[in-house]
Amino acid sequence: xxxxxxxxxxxxxxxxxxxxxxxxxxxxxxxxxxxxxxxxxxxxxxxxxxxxxxxxxxxxxxxxxxxxxxxxxxxxxxxxxxxxxxxxxxxxxxxxxxxxxxxxxxxxxxxxxxxxxxxxxxxxxxxxxxxxxxxxxxxxxxxxxxxxxxxxxxxxxxxxxxxxxxxxxxxxxxxxxxxxxxxxxxxxxxxxxxxxxxxxxxxxxxxxxxxxxxxxxxxxxxxxxxxxxxxxxxxxxxxxxxxxxxxxxxxxxxxxxxxxxxxxxxxxxxxxxxxxxxxxxxxxxxxxxxxxxxxxxxxxxxxxxxxxxxxxxxxxxxxxxxxxxxxxxxxxxxxxxxxxxxxxxxxxxxxxxxxxxxxxxxxxxxxxxxxxxxxxxxxxxxxxxxxxxxxxxxxxxxxxxxxxxxxxxxxxxxxxxxxxxxxxxxxxxxxxxxxxxxxxxxxxxxxxxxxxxxxxxxxxxxxxxxxxxxxxxxxxxxxxxxxxxxxxxxxxxxxxxxxxxxxxxxxxxx
Numbered sequence: 020x021x022x023x024x025x026x027x028x029x030x031x032x033x034x035x036x037x038x039x040x041x042x043x044x045x046x047x048x049x050x051x052x053x054x055x056x057x058x059x060x061x062x063x064x065x066x067x068x069x070x071x072x073x074x075x076x077x078x079x080x081x082x083x084x085x086x087x088x089x090x091x092x093x094x095x096x097x098x099x100x101x102x103x104x105x106x107x108x109x110x111x112x113x114x115x116x117x118x119x120x121x122x123x124x125x126x127x128x129x130x131x132x133x134x135x136x137x138x139x140x141x142x143x144x145x146x147x148x149x150x151x152x153x154x155x156x157x158x159x160x161x162x163x164x165x166x167x168x169x170x171x172x173x174x175x176x177x178x179x180x181x182x183x184x185x186x187x188x189x190x191x192x193x194x195x196x197x198x199x200x201x202x203x204x205x206x207x208x209x210x211x212x213x214x215x216x217x218x219x220x221x222x223x224x225x226x227x228x229x230x231x232x233x234x235x236x237x238x239x240x241x242x243x244x245x246x247x248x249x250x251x252x253x254x255x256x257x258x259x260x261x262x263x264x265x266x267x268x269x270x271x272x273x274x275x276x277x278x279x280x281x282x283x284x285x286x287x288x289x290x291x292x293x294x295x296x297x298x299x300x301x302x303x304x305x306x307x308x309x310x311x312x313x314x315x316x317x318x319x320x321x322x323x324x325x326x327x328x329x330x331x332x333x334x335x336x337x338x339x340x341x342x343x344x345x346x347x348x349x350x351x352x353x354x355x356x357x358x359x360x361x362x363x364x365x366x367x368x369x370x371x372x373x374x375x376x377x378x379x380x381x382x383x384x385x386x387x388x389x390x391x392x393x394x395x396x397x398x399x400x401x402x403x404x405x406x407x408x409x410x411x412x413x414x415x416x417x418x419x420x421x422x423x424x425x426x427x428x429x430x431x432x433x434x435x436x437x438x439x440x441x442x443x444x445x446x447x448x449x450x451x452x453x454x455x456x457x458x459x460x461x462x463x464x465x466x467x468x469x470x471x472x473x474x475x476x477x478x479x480x481x482x483x484x485x486x487x488x489x490x491x492x493x494x495x496x497x498x499x500x501x502x503x504x505x506x507x508x509x510x511x512x513x514x515x516x517x518x519x520x521x522x523x524x525x526x527x528x529x
Contacts, residue, residue: 236382272387430444484501
């Protein structure tokens with residue numbers, strides 16, 4: 020039966036069973052689409068990364084003998100719409116069957132369901148054979164329960180997949196070594212330079228310029244530093260294992276101006292477009308720990324595995340459990356607009372100027388920069404989570420909605436009211452100073468709550484606490500903060516709240 024199979028830009032899994040044999044009756048199609056460039060404004064490196072990886076993947080399948088149609092952005096037959104292109108191909112090619120792999124994004128999932136319902140030929144959806152849990156597994160695990168605790172899901176996944184287990188007992192006697200993953204980077208710790216690629220992006224950049232594609236951020240020397248095929252993804256991961264993993268656990272929450280990627284793996288882009296699989300990276304880390312525990316501490320191995328087997332799978336389950344309603348949740352009813360300096364990094368707050376500037380330069384910031392710098396500020400400042408979502412979805416090369424929106428609207432902004440996180444992830448300048456080096460070079464003084472040099476995080480923090488008492492006072496993890504706040508005199512409270520009000524009114528000048 021003559022079959023057309025669709026591959027999306029984040030479905031570059033060479034190990035998929037589809038490709039186990041060559042079938043002359045099967046043709047694969049991949050498309051560069053205007054619809055995917057306009058649902059948010061993407062970082063230039065993100066667009067280049069996807070297009071280079073897609074083109075490389077199509078060439079590899081062709082070289083192996085598979086029939087392949089690749090529709091470039093400037094193809095004169097490209098309608099820039101997924102379904103219109105598919106209809107044209109099916110009509111022209113006389114296909115009797117249409118198949119696709121389940122999308123990871125709800126909007127594409129719905130688009131393809133509606134498309135298949137309109138077809139007069141047979142259609143079928145397949146699993147991507149990438150994740151370690153199904154879309155429905157989280158919901159099944161928490162059936163009948165009111166709360167969704169990642170740690171519970173993580174332990175179930177550890178047992179099911181026999182990861183870092185000694186029979187029924189976790190290796191080392193405890194499940195989670197997060198308490199050992201929170202060290203500030205000492206000045207005497209050597210941090211190797213990050214391993215970067217030099218993928219020629221000139222052709223894609225010319226294409227985007229000719230098509231007037233709006234992007235954000237920059238790319239240096241017409242070269243993409245991110246992996247665009249499986250070999251490069253594995254090469255980047257091997258460098259992480261051999262060079263960075265031993266210190267990853269200690270310093271995964273640390274922040275510094277000096278090293279933009281510290282000891283992080285930076286494999287999330289390769290993972291999210293499926294060049295490499297979560298199972299193979301988990302297995303590799305566990306095997307390395309078990310064979311070389313003197314060099315790879317358990318806190319590093321478990322800390323890395325928890326991000327993949329725990330958070331990544333958990334967030335995907337949350338996404339499919341609560342979408343599409345999740346995308347409109349706004350627990351605090353925040354409505355303020357995102358400051359314009361989020362697109363430039365031009366703010367006097369050193370932690371924000373560096374984290375945003377780094378994001379614009381590299382399409383990357385590690386999880387604490389995203390959570391406790393940019394995310395912390397937008398939550399304290401009452402920014403509309405719709406605007407926060409759009410910024411995160413566009414600026415990071417690894418941002419695909421299923422993983423971005425749950426981390427942003429859920430964990431970072433607490434806009435879901437506590438589905439993902441048990442409390443808002445907020446802090447004053449004290450945490451930022453404790454975990455990073457930003458405060459020593461800042462225009463503001465991290466120790467001051469009021470006055471022209473007072474760090475905005477301090478007054479905004481207490482203003483948030485005060486404004487959301489109705490929402491948070493009964494949260495057991497927040498009650499201590501209310502006790503601390505209530506010990507202040509009325510005069511002191513008013514001064515702090517007035518300072519916060521001034522900063523919010525002058526938010527563009529901070």
